[in-house]
Amino acid sequence: ADDVTLQLKWVTQAQFAGYYVAKDQGFYEEEDLNVEIKPGGPDIAPVQVLAGGGADVMVDWLPSALAAREKGVPVVNIAQPFARSGLTMVCRKETGIESPEDFKGKTLGTWFFGNEYPLYSWLSKLDLPRDGSENGVTIQKIGFNVDPLLQKQADCITAMTYNEYWQVIDAGLSEDDIVVFNYTDEGVATLEDGLYVLEDKLQDPEFVDRMARFVKASMKGWMWARDNPEEAAMIVLDNDATGAQTEKHQTRMMGEIAKLLGEDATLDEAAYKQTVDTLLQGGSDPVITKEPEGAFTHEVSKKAM
Amino acid sequence: MTAAADTAPTRTTTPVFRRAVEGKTLPILIVLGVILLIWYAFTVHLNAPWQIDAYERAETEWTAADLVRDTMAQERPVLPSPHQVVAEIWKTTVGTRLTSKRNLFYHAWITLSSTLLGFVIGTALGVLLAVGIVHNRAMDKSVMPWVIASQTIPILAVAPMIIVVLNAIGLSGLLPKALISTYLSFFPVVVGMVKGFRSPEAFQLDLMRTYNASGAQTFWKLRWPAALPYLFTSMKVAVAISLVGAIVGELPTGAVSGLGARLLAGSYYGQTVQIWSALFMAAALAAILVGVVGIGQRMVMARMGEKP
Amino acid sequence: MNANPAIRQEASSPQTSQPVVEAKGLGLTFETNDGPVRALADVDLTINKGEFVSFIGPSGCGKTTFLRVIADLEQPTAGEILVNGLTPEEARRKRAYGYVFQAAGLFPWRTIEQNVALPLEIMGYSKAEQKERVHRTLDLVNLAGFEKKFPWQLSGGMQQRASIARALAFDADLLLMDEPFGALDEIVRDHLNEQLLDLWARTGKTIGFVTHSIPEAVYLSTRIIVMSPRPGRVTDVIVSPLPKERPLDIRESPEFLEIAQRVREGLRAGHGDD
Amino acid sequence: MNANPAIRQEASSPQTSQPVVEAKGLGLTFETNDGPVRALADVDLTINKGEFVSFIGPSGCGKTTFLRVIADLEQPTAGEILVNGLTPEEARRKRAYGYVFQAAGLFPWRTIEQNVALPLEIMGYSKAEQKERVHRTLDLVNLAGFEKKFPWQLSGGMQQRASIARALAFDADLLLMDEPFGALDEIVRDHLNEQLLDLWARTGKTIGFVTHSIPEAVYLSTRIIVMSPRPGRVTDVIVSPLPKERPLDIRESPEFLEIAQRVREGLRAGHGDD
Amino acid sequence: MNWALTGALLFWAAAWALNEWLAKLNPRSAPAKRALGILIPAIFGITLLVVWEGLVRGFNISPVLLTPPSAIWARLVSSVPTLWADFQQTFLKAVLIGYAIGCGAGFLTAIAIDRSPFLQRGLLPLGNFVSALPIIGVAPIMVMWFGFDWPSKAAVVIIMTFFPMLVNTVQGLTASSAIDRDLMRTYASSYWQTLFKLRLPAAAPFIFNALKINSTLALIGAIVAEFFGTPIVGMGFRISTEVGRMNIDMVWAEIAIAALAGSLFYGAVALLERAITFWHPSMRSG
Numbered sequence A: 001a002d003d004v005t006l007q008l009k010w011v012t013q014a015q016f017a018g019y020y021v022a023k024d025q026g027f028y029e030e031e032d033l034n035v036e037i038k039p040g041g042p043d044i045a046p047v048q049v050l051a052g053g054g055a056d057v058m059v060d061w062l063p064s065a066l067a068a069r070e071k072g073v074p075v076v077n078i079a080q081p082f083a084r085s086g087l088t089m090v091c092r093k094e095t096g097i098e099s100p101e102d103f104k105g106k107t108l109g110t111w112f113f114g115n116e117y118p119l120y121s122w123l124s125k126l127d128l129p130r131d132g133s134e135n136g137v138t139i140q141k142i143g144f145n146v147d148p149l150l151q152k153q154a155d156c157i158t159a160m161t162y163n164e165y166w167q168v169i170d171a172g173l174s175e176d177d178i179v180v181f182n183y184t185d186e187g188v189a190t191l192e193d194g195l196y197v198l199e200d201k202l203q204d205p206e207f208v209d210r211m212a213r214f215v216k217a218s219m220k221g222w223m224w225a226r227d228n229p230e231e232a233a234m235i236v237l238d239n240d241a242t243g244a245q246t247e248k249h250q251t252r253m254m255g256e257i258a259k260l261l262g263e264d265a266t267l268d269e270a271a272y273k274q275t276v277d278t279l280l281q282g283g284s285d286p287v288i289t290k291e292p293e294g295a296f297t298h299e300v301s302k303k304a305m
Numbered sequence B: 001m002t003a004a005a006d007t008a009p010t011r012t013t014t015p016v017f018r019r020a021v022e023g024k025t026l027p028i029l030i031v032l033g034v035i036l037l038i039w040y041a042f043t044v045h046l047n048a049p050w051q052i053d054a055y056e057r058a059e060t061e062w063t064a065a066d067l068v069r070d071t072m073a074q075e076r077p078v079l080p081s082p083h084q085v086v087a088e089i090w091k092t093t094v095g096t097r098l099t100s101k102r103n104l105f106y107h108a109w110i111t112l113s114s115t116l117l118g119f120v121i122g123t124a125l126g127v128l129l130a131v132g133i134v135h136n137r138a139m140d141k142s143v144m145p146w147v148i149a150s151q152t153i154p155i156l157a158v159a160p161m162i163i164v165v166l167n168a169i170g171l172s173g174l175l176p177k178a179l180i181s182t183y184l185s186f187f188p189v190v191v192g193m194v195k196g197f198r199s200p201e202a203f204q205l206d207l208m209r210t211y212n213a214s215g216a217q218t219f220w221k222l223r224w225p226a227a228l229p230y231l232f233t234s235m236k237v238a239v240a241i242s243l244v245g246a247i248v249g250e251l252p253t254g255a256v257s258g259l260g261a262r263l264l265a266g267s268y269y270g271q272t273v274q275i276w277s278a279l280f281m282a283a284a285l286a287a288i289l290v291g292v293v294g295i296g297q298r299m300v301m302a303r304m305g306e307k308p
Numbered sequence C, D: 001m002n003a004n005p006a007i008r009q010e011a012s013s014p015q016t017s018q019p020v021v022e023a024k025g026l027g028l029t030f031e032t033n034d035g036p037v038r039a040l041a042d043v044d045l046t047i048n049k050g051e052f053v054s055f056i057g058p059s060g061c062g063k064t065t066f067l068r069v070i071a072d073l074e075q076p077t078a079g080e081i082l083v084n085g086l087t088p089e090e091a092r093r094k095r096a097y098g099y100v101f102q103a104a105g106l107f108p109w110r111t112i113e114q115n116v117a118l119p120l121e122i123m124g125y126s127k128a129e130q131k132e133r134v135h136r137t138l139d140l141v142n143l144a145g146f147e148k149k150f151p152w153q154l155s156g157g158m159q160q161r162a163s164i165a166r167a168l169a170f171d172a173d174l175l176l177m178d179e180p181f182g183a184l185d186e187i188v189r190d191h192l193n194e195q196l197l198d199l200w201a202r203t204g205k206t207i208g209f210v211t212h213s214i215p216e217a218v219y220l221s222t223r224i225i226v227m228s229p230r231p232g233r234v235t236d237v238i239v240s241p242l243p244k245e246r247p248l249d250i251r252e253s254p255e256f257l258e259i260a261q262r263v264r265e266g267l268r269a270g271h272g273d274d
Numbered sequence E: 001m002n003w004a005l006t007g008a009l010l011f012w013a014a015a016w017a018l019n020e021w022l023a024k025l026n027p028r029s030a031p032a033k034r035a036l037g038i039l040i041p042a043i044f045g046i047t048l049l050v051v052w053e054g055l056v057r058g059f060n061i062s063p064v065l066l067t068p069p070s071a072i073w074a075r076l077v078s079s080v081p082t083l084w085a086d087f088q089q090t091f092l093k094a095v096l097i098g099y100a101i102g103c104g105a106g107f108l109t110a111i112a113i114d115r116s117p118f119l120q121r122g123l124l125p126l127g128n129f130v131s132a133l134p135i136i137g138v139a140p141i142m143v144m145w146f147g148f149d150w151p152s153k154a155a156v157v158i159i160m161t162f163f164p165m166l167v168n169t170v171q172g173l174t175a176s177s178a179i180d181r182d183l184m185r186t187y188a189s190s191y192w193q194t195l196f197k198l199r200l201p202a203a204a205p206f207i208f209n210a211l212k213i214n215s216t217l218a219l220i221g222a223i224v225a226e227f228f229g230t231p232i233v234g235m236g237f238r239i240s241t242e243v244g245r246m247n248i249d250m251v252w253a254e255i256a257i258a259a260l261a262g263s264l265f266y267g268a269v270a271l272l273e274r275a276i277t278f279w280h281p282s283m284r285s286g
């Protein structure tokens, strides 16, 4: 069997259910692949792992992949299982925020690691400076949980539809207590979980073939997971070495993830274009300075179908 | 004389009580009690705003008694109450299969193994470097400043790169994590041992000179024993830092298991109680490790004729 | 003053040819936080093989410093010195001497017997030999029974004796002793004086000996060096006419008292300009 | 033996009524890793106000231990002891005594003058007074000019003198001195002996003094306590008939030599069973 | 073997030999001595940098893994205002304040423990407990309690520096010799007098050990704590953010500043140590 190492962007959770399912259900085996899945975390930049030879393929978000590309690590998108973005901005209603215009003078908490760019371009679209002034907004870097919102340290925080949003709900705030802004609705969505490899490796037909089989099996896993959310969640739980995840949360996450999945693994060029445009106008220090070239290929996803 | 004879029987009949009064048990219990009291007070104080908010959202009537009760039983409190933490620890240690990934002992063991490996390598490295620094002028002058500089590099920032690089050259598993521990723990040992190796009095060194003792002999018969008090003090600090290093080292390896992974996972999902129980497990581990070093210290110092 | 030239001859004749210590114009100045301290100046001295030379002089006059220079523990800042025809450093490397420090300086983490065995370990004596020598020298200084005690469990005088035992445990041809018997009572001191003389006569060692006791200096030495206070200079050299064989009661003899008187005068002269 | 009872009377009469140290059946046993060591046994002794009492005995016999018991640095395991009618602890708290240790024990981080000022600082003397006293006592021990040096820059004897100065700097009625002059040469020693006698006569202090030198003991004391080796017992108490006024050359007088001889015999007897 | 690598290794060998030779020089004058004291570590450091540059170029290592020193330097000089702002936030506020409070608290606790046998038995074991509260667990909690700005970072620094100071001070307070304590006893010296005049000076070498170790720990603590929530300024913030942006040169520029600041901090403590514990044998031997 051929070996493939996959580096995830985040810790083991239903966000990556497709890959775990494919492994668990033997879809990879069917394609004569032996896949190792490496969980990520806040301290793992998948691009570094890829560049260091620690993985053959990674799950990453397009903004950070494009940033890496401009910095000289030629990563290429070979497949895009997630068609839609799950990124939102959640605010407490009592702050009086009803529309994005009301951000003025408020404190917004965001993740960094490249996640701040969509927010920055959104803010520049709204013409709000990020300097913490009366007429602008105060940006704060938050850790990967929702405490700043609950503790009223921030008025709004970034949240994924499939994860943090539900943590806010679980904490006791009802849907009526919060206001949710979806990045897609605001026109600043960026493409999320895609599969990326190093460009020069694609010279090798054997590698392309291996990746095609990998994408094929993975998509099979995703489809299976979409159809069997409970079982998929259990498979994820089985693979969680921290023993910290709960069944309830993962099942619900799987349900939300299913809404983001596309029909196949092909990258939608319109969505790609929108991501690039969003990033190019990211305000004073845009994440990328020029239109990227060759950042994606359909070769693998075509072959996979 | 007679008075002593009178009290003797009472003493022998209640050794448990005597141990409690004269030993460490009672003081620890009292200090612990005070800390618990303060903790409970803070639990109510810190969790109250959220609780009052919740009452207001639900538009329920509430009394002070309700508040106290409810602040100690929140699901994601700012500060969990002691009994919540104890219950969680109990549930995740005794209440779970030992081999299960949900068992805290399992994670503690993972962390402990890389702590110990890192600590042993770190101490050895620290001592070796100190030996080099004390014996070689070039090393003294050139290495020490850079050893210091190395410690000012924020480990969490470079740990991922280190892990990636080590991975690239084929090192994975326990060792990369342990190396993070090593990196943090060798420093207190270097600082302490350089001082310790230089602590012999001038006349003691002179004595060795008159015997024309070789460097190695002066080292083993004078510098080393003279440095032992410094070694143990350094090792206490080093083993504690080593544990911190092991936990830090777990993050860039995918934070899959170990107390660090538990801490992070708890933090992602806002499970304060889980964070605190992992925190306590780590602290208990540290206390035990430091205690073990302390016992070793007492044994060695007694053999070296330290005046009691 | 050489009341008995024949005997004097006997005491030093076999050695005249072979100098063990030769100092010429020796000087040493310490640099301290408030200016230089001249500890030794212009010391010219030759000690021949088999001599027993005592140094006597007011406190702080440089006796210890001079022994330390011989032992290569201090570098002279003027003049030169040879030990066994070599530089002090070379001589030290050849383990030419044993040294008893003014302070006992036992290692607190070693028991008494381990302290005495220290030089033996370093010089690579066998375990059995170590044991035998430790036993013998501890006996010599009356410390049998204290082998397993730690230094702090001993009285001041006992510690001093342990440190003497340590220097006697190995066979150096040159013994440098800095007030070895200062902390001992008269009886023990007499006993050790006899033992030391006996050892010296038996082995033909060369001994450099600092003391504050005039009778002790006279009783032990073939030559007494009187030093003046800072900067330490040799103000008087008194050659003893006493025979090599010296019973304790020689100390009541007129020759003895005469020499003692001369030393005392030399000393007093030195103190005059203090 | 009281060749001169009248003089004897004079030396001790004003004090008989007021005991400063009273020991009854005093015993002290150290527990060590290899069994108990009996350092003192059955010591009965009274020291009266204004007396100058010397302790003499073989090395390791318990002299230091006895002084330490008086000073409340060691707890007796048998018998009892009173100092100024109080327990040693109470007496210590009242700063009843000054103590000169056998080893100099200067603090390396303090200069000589700061070391001497240490007890003065602790006892709350004014800055000016401190300065004056430090100056005076350093002069007394011939260390003027070394005020700013650190201990390791001094010779052994100089360190010893600094530690004597430290104990003399404040006014304790009881002085406990453990071989204070052991590391000093005869001339300095004579000088300090005179100074000490002078101080004693002038101030009426009570002095407990450990020494190994028989002449020194006889020269200084109103009473000489001879101790036997382990366990330390008092084997002989010799009352000195010498007058309070003692020029140095009294040491050649027949009374002096007679007492010295008696002390020597007492000591020798003690050594017999060692 | 390629030329960059070979060159670097040759340079290393030459520099090492030079240093060995320099170290053996024993200059008499004080300025020459001081110059040597700077020259030798500088040569060593330059060697490290040259070898680093050689390795990166020689092995053609990807810039996102390891940046060559030349690129770091370029970034450093071009981003001075940012670096200065970060330095102010992290070092001047969180580190210095946390360090002072943490060391002070450890020291005072050690005194309290020493003063009271009850606390010694009751508090010291619990002190060990605090010793390894892992920064990763504590940092989020501190952010929760003290907010995003520097106070929460200072709190982390306090926790990190507390234990080394506690342990070293407790050990140091036992370092005075029995005879010296006896001497103080004969003066009926009060507890505090003995403490200030004897036991603390004797403990100083140990206390300085802790101050030195803490000077670097404090920096690590403050930087790492910023990973868990900060306003958008600070060395830790910059490092974690720029890693995400693949600006590894900026990351190393911050690290270089951290190393420089930490070394100066350590050096200042070491100078103070030399001035205060000049009497200790380890200082006298030079």
Ligand SMILES: Nc1ncnc2c1ncn2[C@@H]1O[C@H](COP(=O)(O)OP(=O)(O)OP(=O)(O)O)[C@@H](O)[C@H]1O
Pocket: C152, C153, C154, C155, C156, C157, C158, C183, D030, D031, D032, D037, D038, D039, D057, D058, D059, D060, D061, D062, D063, D064, D065, D066, D102, D230
């Ligand atoms: N701390 C201790 N532990 C055990 N034994 C001790 C201790 N201190 C003293 N001793 C023992 O008690 C005895 C008496 O000691 P002490 O110091 O009183 O003698 P000393 O008369 O002062 O002798 P020296 O003239 O040599 O100073 C010795 O045999 C010594 O070994």
Ligand SMILES: Nc1ncnc2c1ncn2[C@@H]1O[C@H](COP(=O)(O)OP(=O)(O)OP(=O)(O)O)[C@@H](O)[C@H]1O
Pocket: C030, C031, C032, C037, C038, C039, C057, C058, C059, C060, C061, C062, C063, C064, C065, C066, C102, C230, D152, D153, D154, D155, D156, D157, D158, D183
């Ligand atoms: N390390 C040093 N630094 C500065 N001065 C020193 C040092 N060692 C000794 N001295 C000075 O040198 C002089 C001679 O000291 P030395 O120890 O040789 O005297 P000594 O004759 O042995 O005296 P004692 O009989 O008191 O032991 C003294 O004045 C002393 O202050």
Ligand SMILES: Cc1ncc(C[n+]2csc(CCO)c2C)c(N)n1
Pocket: A009, A010, A041, A042, A043, A044, A045, A061, A111, A113, A115, A144, A160, A162, A163, A164
């Ligand atoms: C390195 C890195 N860490 C976190 C995120 C943000 N993020 C992406 S998915 C996810 C999980 C949501 O439950 C989070 C927090 C990122 N983009 N890159």
Ligand SMILES: [Mg+2]
Pocket: C063, C064, C065, C102, C178, D155, D156, D157
């Ligand atoms: Mg001397």
Ligand SMILES: [Mg+2]
Pocket: C155, C156, C157, D063, D064, D065, D102, D178
């Ligand atoms: Mg004694």
